[in-house]
């Protein structure tokens with residue numbers, strides 16, 4: 623079947639089977655390789671993308687279900703808030719091997735769009751689906767809180 627969706631603001635049409643995952647369309651057809659392939663079981667969050675602003679695991683998300691919807695990948699994360707999140711991740715040491723980083727940037731950006739006043743508990747909750755084997759998370763949480771502050775215009 624043919625599916626049309628907005629991918630990072632551009633209308634794209636692709637052909638899928640019922641069992642085609644969104645991750646495979648993004649990586650193999652659209653060559654958006656920032657969406658990382660990890661467990662393929664919905665456990666690690668490396669493949670996180672936003673659908674209508676909400677984080678999903680694209681490895682278990684049927685591509686057919688994005689018909690008419692708005693998909694954002696790490697390649698589309700260029701608004702000011704996303705840039706603040708990315709900069710803070712680098713500044714606070716939240717990026718080590720980097721494999722989890724695209725998914726984490728998407729989860730944090732989605733959180734701070736909805737909850738600019740997010741506190742540590744909410745940040746940690748938003749990261750529950752994103753596995754990071756390197757950092758121990760505290761640097762990522764610090765980065766998120768710094769990005770939230772920057773986004774609110776408070777140094």
Ligand code: FES
Pocket residue numbers: 658659660661662663664665666667668669670679680681682
């Ligand atoms: S690759 Fe999708 S959750 Fe791990």
Ligand code: FES
Pocket residue numbers: 716717718719720721722723753754755756757
């Ligand atoms: S930085 Fe390596 S898995 Fe997170």
